[in-house]
Amino acid sequence: MAGLTCANYLHRAGKSVLVLDAADAVGGRVRTDITPEGFRLDRGFQILLTRYPEVQRLMDYGALDLRAFESGAVIQLPTGRETTLINPLRQPLAAFEALTSPIGSLPDKLRIANLVRHVSKYTAGQLISRNSSNQEDTLTYLRRKGFSERIIDTFFRPFFGGVYLDRQLRTAANFFEFVFQQFVVGDAAVPNLGIQAIPEQLAARLPTGSVRLNSPVSAIDGTRVRLWTDEVLEAAAVVIATDGTAAQQLLPTQTLSAPTPTSEWRKTTCTYFAAPHSPGHGDKLLRLNAMPGALAHNVVFPSDAAPGYAPAGQTLVSVNTHGAHGLTEEDLLNRLRAELAAWFGPATAQWQHLRTYEITHALPAYPAGQPYRQSLRLADTLYQCGDYTAYPSLNAAMATGREVAEMLLV
Ligand SMILES: Cc1cc2nc3c(=O)[nH]c(=O)nc-3n(C[C@H](O)[C@H](O)[C@H](O)COP(=O)(O)OP(=O)(O)OC[C@H]3O[C@@H](n4cnc5c(N)ncnc54)[C@H](O)[C@@H]3O)c2cc1C
Numbered sequence: 212m213a214g215l216t217c218a219n220y221l222h223r224a225g226k227s228v229l230v231l232d233a234a235d236a237v238g239g240r241v242r243t244d245i246t247p248e249g250f251r252l253d254r255g256f257q258i259l260l261t262r263y264p265e266v267q268r269l270m271d272y273g274a275l276d277l278r279a280f281e282s283g284a285v286i287q288l289p290t291g292r293e294t295t296l297i298n299p300l301r302q303p304l305a306a307f308e309a310l311t312s313p314i315g316s317l318p319d320k321l322r323i324a325n326l327v328r329h330v331s332k333y334t335a336g337q338l339i340s341r342n343s344s345n346q347e348d349t350l351t352y353l354r355r356k357g358f359s360e361r362i363i364d365t366f367f368r369p370f371f372g373g374v375y376l377d378r379q380l381r382t383a384a385n386f387f388e389f390v391f392q393q394f395v396v397g398d399a400a401v402p403n404l405g406i407q408a409i410p411e412q413l414a415a416r417l418p419t420g421s422v423r424l425n426s427p428v429s430a431i432d433g434t435r436v437r438l439w440t441d442e443v444l445e446a447a448a449v450v451i452a453t454d455g456t457a458a459q460q461l462l463p464t465q466t467l468s469a470p471t472p473t474s475e476w477r478k479t480t481c482t483y484f485a486a487p488h489s490p491g492h493g494d495k496l497l498r499l500n501a502m503p504g505a506l507a508h509n510v511v512f513p514s515d516a517a518p519g520y521a522p523a524g525q526t527l528v529s530v531n532t533h534g535a536h537g538l539t540e541e542d543l544l545n546r547l548r549a550e551l552a553a554w555f556g557p558a559t560a561q562w563q564h565l566r567t568y569e570i571t572h573a574l575p576a577y578p579a580g581q582p583y584r585q586s587l588r589l590a591d592t593l594y595q596c597g598d599y600t601a602y603p604s605l606n607a608a609m610a611t612g613r614e615v616a617e618m619l620l621v
Contacts, residue, residue, distance in 0.1 A: 214452030216612030243405030262397030315362030455599030
C-alpha cells in the first residue's frame with residue numbers, strides 16, 4: 212500500500228514510475244484468495260476504517276463497494292454468558308445502559324464518554340503525533356485513566372487487543388487514541404469482493420507495465436536496483452516500500468540515517484470455515500471472547516456484512532487467534548472446534564474447515580516510547596515508506612507513501 216500510494220501520487224504529477232514487487236500480486240499484507248467454491252479469504256481478518264484520512268484522500272470508496280460491519284460487539288464473558296454492545300464508542304452511556312454491569316461500572320461508562328470527548332478535540336494526525344501519550348502503553352494509560360480491571364478484561368483487551376494483535380495492550384497509547392477516534396467517527400468496512408480490492412484500485416490507476424510482479428529486489432546501490440535475476444535497473448530515485456524486516460536487509464548500511472526499524476512482529480492466525488447458516492443471524496456484529504485462556508479470540512462472519520465473501524446460501528466464518536499459540540494446525544483446529552461448539556452450539560460440527568493462515572509478520576510492534584515517525588529520506592536519492600516507519604496501520608502506509616512522493620516532487 213505504501214509503494215502503490217507513492218507511485219500513484221508521482222504518476223499523477225507526471226513522473227514515470229516503476230513498482231517492483233516480489234509477490235505474485237499487488238497488496239503486500241492486503242491480499243485475498245478465492246477458493247474453488249467461491250469464498251474470498253482475506254489473508255487475516257482486516258478492516259478498513261472509513262475515516263482514515265489518507266485512505267479517504269486517495270481511494271474511490273464507491274468503486275470499492277464497501278460494506279460496513281455494525282458498530283459494536285457481542286462479547287462472551289468469562290462466565291460463558293454473552294452480552295451485546297451496540298455503538299459502545301459512539302453512544303457509550305446508551306450502549307452499556309441496559310446491562311446490569313457485566314462489563315464495567317458506571318464510572319467506567321462515564322470514563323468512556325470522557326474519552327470520546329477527549330479524542331473529539333483533536334484531528335487524527337494530532338492524536339497519533341502526541342508525544343505525551345506515546346510514552347506509555349495502552350494498559351498503563353487505561354489504568355491511569357481509572358478504568359476498572361473488569362472493563363479492561365472484558366472490553367478493551369478483547370476489542371483493542373484484536374486491533375493490535377496484542378492482548379497484553381503493550382501498544383503505545385497514542386495509537387490507542389488514534390484508533391479509538393477512528394472507531395468513534397467512522398465505520399469498519401471491507402470491500403464486497405475482498406480486501407485486496409484496495410491495492411488493486413491503486414495499481415489499476417498506474418500505466419500498463421509500471422507494476423512488475425514476481426520481481427524481488429536483492430540489493431540497492433545508489434540509484435541502481437538489482438533484482439534476484441541479476442537484472443540491474445537505474446532510476447532517478449529509489450523508494451524502499453517493503454516491510455521493516457525486508458527493508459533492513461535491503462538498506463545499504465552507509466545510508467542508515469534512520470533508527471533501525473523494530474524487527475518485532477505481532478502475529479495472528481486466521482482459521483476459516485464455511486457454515487450453512489450464519490450464527491450471527493445477519494447482525495454484522497463482531498464476536499469477542501473475554502474468556503481467559505481461549506484461542507478463538509474473535510469470530511467474524513464477513514459474508515453477513517459483505518455477501519461477496521461467500522457463495523450464495525453459505526456463510527464465511529473467520530476465527531482469529533492473536534499472538535503465538537505454539538500448536539500445530541491440526542491441534543489448533545481441534546481446540547478451536549471445541550471452543551466454537553461451546554460458544555455457538557453443536558451445529559458448528561457441520562462447519563467445513565476451509566483454510567488456516569498463520570501470519571507471523573502481521574503488524575510491526577509499536578511499543579511505548581517509539582518515535583512516532585522515522586526519517587523517510589535516507590539519502591539524496593533514497594527514501595523509505597511503509598507502516599514500519601510510522602505506526603501499524605493502512606493509514607500509516609499510505610501517509611508515508613504520500614509524504615515520500617511529496618518530497619520527490621519539490
Ligand atoms: C492480518 C492483518 C490484519 C490487519 N488489520 C488491519 C486493519 O484492520 N486495519 C489497518 O489499518 N491495518 C491492518 N493491518 C495492517 C496493514 O495491512 C499494513 O499496515 C499495511 O498493509 C502495510 O503496508 P506496507 O505497504 O507498509 O507494507 P506491506 O504490505 O508489507 O508491503 C510490502 C511490499 O514489499 C514487497 N517486498 C518485500 N520485500 C521485497 C523485495 N526484496 N523486493 C521487492 N518487493 C519486496 C512485498 O511483496 C509487499 O508487496 C493488518 C495486517 C494484517 C497482516
